[in-house]
Amino acid sequence: MKKRLPLLIMFFVLAAPFAASVVILDDRAGLHPSNSDTRAKGNWLSESHFVTPSQNNHWKLLWRKQDCQPNCDDFVNLMRRLKMATGKYQDSVELESLPSDILKQKSQGIFIADPKGLLLLSYSADDDGAYKALKDIKVLMKHSGV
Structure with missing residues (x-):
């Protein structure tokens, strides 16, 4: 022993x-x-909504025009900063505003659409929502092979 x-x-x-x-x-x-920390930070849309697909196979960050009231310049600046914050992916991201008739009933104001035009996630129209959208768009783009 x-x-x-x-x-x-x-x-x-x-x-x-x-x-x-x-x-x-x-x-x-x-x-x-x-x-795990792999869940989306935004809200998945329960219904399918489509926007015009990107011709360059780019992801889209979208916002509703009604959410930029009363100061649209600040909100557009927030969206531009969000695009710049994607870093090496910023050339593969397009900014676009949604027509006012799409998603009126949703309380969220920032959206992510895939290159085929399918709206996937929604976020609140503020700095916190933009931060969450940034985290999700980076993950989506990384795993989509952009």
């Missing part, structure tokens, strides 16, 4: 940190999809 004791101690020293990390970090390490 005395000859096997060092071998058992060495095995315990190597295996204990792994076992502890599995037990402690099980729900934080992405092992449970419900707790």
